[in-house]
Amino acid sequence: MTMTDADTKITPEVIAAHGVTETEYRSIVKILGREPNLTELGIFSVMWSEHCSYKNSKPILKQFPTTGSKILVKAGEENAGIVDIGDGLAVCFKIESHNHPSAVEPFQGAATGVGGILRDIFTMGSRPILLMNSLRFGKLENATTKRLFKGVVAGISHYGNCIGIPTVGGEVYFDESYEGNPLVNALALGIIKKDEIVKGKATGTGNPVYYVGAATGRDGLGGAAFASRELTEESHEDRPAVQVGDPFLEKLLMEACLELIKTDALVGMQDMGAAGLSCSTCETASRGSSGIEIDLQKVPRRETGMVPYELMLSESQERMLIIAKKGKEKEVERIFEKWDLHAVKIGEVQDGHLMRVKDGPELVAEIPAKALADEGPVYKREEKKPAYLEKAQRLDLAAVKEPKDFTAVLKKLLGHPSIASKAWVWEQYDHMVRTDTVFYPGHDAAVVRIKGTQRGIAVSTDCNSLYCYLDPYEGGKIAVAEAARNVAATGAVPLAITNCLNFGNPMKSEVFWTFHQAVQGMIDACKALKTPVTGGNVSFYNESPAGAIQPTPTVGMVGLLENIETRIPSHFQNDGDLIFLLGETKNEIGASHYLMIEHGLKQGLPPRLDLEKETALQELLLESARAGLLESCHDLSEGGLAVALAECCFNPKRNFGAVLDQLNLIPQAAGLRQDALYFGESQSRAIVSVTSDNKEAIIRAAQNHRVPVYQIGKVGGQKLVIGDKIEVDAAECAKVYRETIPGSMAS
């Protein structure tokens, strides 16, 4: 039986094969007042998939704070949220997953992930100015991981470099829980004049609907549905569900669309991403409270014999739907012709509320647009605290022996691929094109300038999934707080976040509990830090036959530097500068990378984060940056004080040495273990370096903000000396840090 044949009888098997439940099917019949035909069933199945409808996550996502004085377009209203940055400008940004396609075909999966997120940004009329990505793989020593890692990086590099948008940063972690189910989350950010924001709306009866960009093929058939189920041994058979990207075509499409918004011919624009033509037509109509009619005979196609079912569900890349003003057709066609692109009128906006799809004279689908786009099913899933947690959270500190050789531990941490330098990755990305990248990858946050203004944008992506595995609430909270801290460390004020929520199968009550907890943690942090959510994406079903991934709610934080000259780098800058530790060090080694890497334990509770203390630290960093007190600033995360200090020394221009001979100033009263002091991951801390002239000023500023401050050492020399336990050549550590990943990939 071919699923695409229009005469296919709608049997319970056909319905089940579409992932539509019996209850959902009854709703469809009720909405239509009749049985759907196969094309209609296909359209419902993709539009009501988790990927498009958020049916399992909506009730929880609704609780995210989405408003704020700088929010111009709220989460969920359009393809991406928009935030005011002053000077008549705004930024538009979003992060999205392309996990399943990348598991099956890493190069094209990752490449089209980049292409998709870019279209979300220029659909709004904004010019993309940067890309970032957050990647997770299994253990690097595995041949499969190497293949996936290499393919994903090459795919991102291929697409981003060709289209000419710099990939300015991101993160990469390696952990066995991602074996067979890697995560590929891509973020894009664009800039737009506040008065040029384009909406994805179909309004004005009689206005023409244009199909522009690439022709439609059978690639990516049902990709949204593919993303909404678990990966199995047979998933490679879904390879046709992975799309193939053409960054050159997307470059032309982007330039043409951005040229079009400068004219007065445009009413609305919507990219054809997940669920392709189905999604773009019903969403634009639904937002515009209009009807829409298209004729599939007019759709450019790259294969013969395609039936309506396939045309409506194809996820061929680099296509857009454009609603133009009646009478301005010539102008639209002229621009797309200039860029050698298809621009075909395939239909028009109509009165009423129906999405009508014709195949020549024949009506092949007729569905209320809102029913597809906004009135999908919503489920309240069952939640149950996972059984593993109680045991995993219990950590008997007495049983964890302090290491004998702290220097060896430091080197081991620096040589772990999750901590080691990612230059092997980002040197394959053009991170400089557009000549705006001021802080290259490797800083706490990437910083780009905005030409013609004093301003700069800082962006960081973060998630420590080990924390989320051991305490999803605290982990979610920390993901937001750390992303904000990274942005604040560069001197930029955190403005808003986008998130990509990667979890297992939501039908499993234990998975759903972790999802809810993590989101609640994020909500609390977003509220305290005043960084609303502008949008993002939920990726469920991240499971391979071995089980679910560690919960990974990735946060993309965007911050603003009103004056780019006040930016603060992450690395030490001058010999002789004084080193200060800001924040409180507690007896916390649970859920740390030290415990995992040195002791082989994924155990204990992650460090506790106090949002008031976090806010105080970030305000201190921002005030000190503006006052010009800081030479460098780096937050403490995986590997704690020792790793952070080493990273401060690894300035790409030249290695620095440092001597921390005053660790005794850090209060050690409460039985603080030495390994917690050196490698613990207590939150809300940063290392700053200042010139001796600013010594008094930084101490005073910290005291004003009630942030503990300790002058622990000095920059200089060839060595890394930390207390009485670590003394090692900085160059030797830098070698381990820099050569781990290239070494693994060469073998």
Next chain:
Amino acid sequence: MKTAVVVFPGSNCDTDCYHALNDVMGSPVSFVWHKEREFPKVDLVVLPGGFSYGDYLRTGSIARFSPVMESVKKHAESGRYVIGICNGFQILLEAGFLPGAMLRNKTLSFVCKHVYLRCENSASAFTKNMKKGAVLSIPIAHGEGNYFCDDATFKELQDQDRIAFRYVSAEGKTGEAFNPNGSRDHIAGILNKKGNILGMMPHPERASESILSSTDGKAIWESLMK
């Protein structure tokens, strides 16, 4: 000095070159669309970096057939200047303005990073503001920058002092470790016989402002403007 920056479909360093010359150097620039057969009389034509026509088939191989290339040829024949940067260099090779060809990088992957170049010829219009042997920090960003030519061509390039830049260490020494792509004899940029056409893989427009880590690329613009 007046400059035209040619825009091919897929060019992506066109606005960067515009910014460096027009906004930083204060020298007027206009864009010329690849379909134009004529362009205004200018002193310098820039073929910018990017992925013209997606670099499908071979890098630069389709761009050479663009209508605008006829005018670029006339412009060059009149003795005025042409600089091809990265993809622009690849186009100059494909169009036969410069000898040789590009192979894939020895790593077989794209590489984007700061490298050091040594000025090998300080007599050309593009380099006359530099000292011979001067070391410049200028970034590269390419997948196919592994310059190749046959022995006869190589000898000619050397004998006629047409190698403009070589990849070197920070101290100005050549060596495999400092050659990022495997190019023949560490070549990073070459001149034509008349010395009015320069092709180079590194991006001087990315090293023309202190906020971007290096201003060493300005020496090329300054040489041309002198």
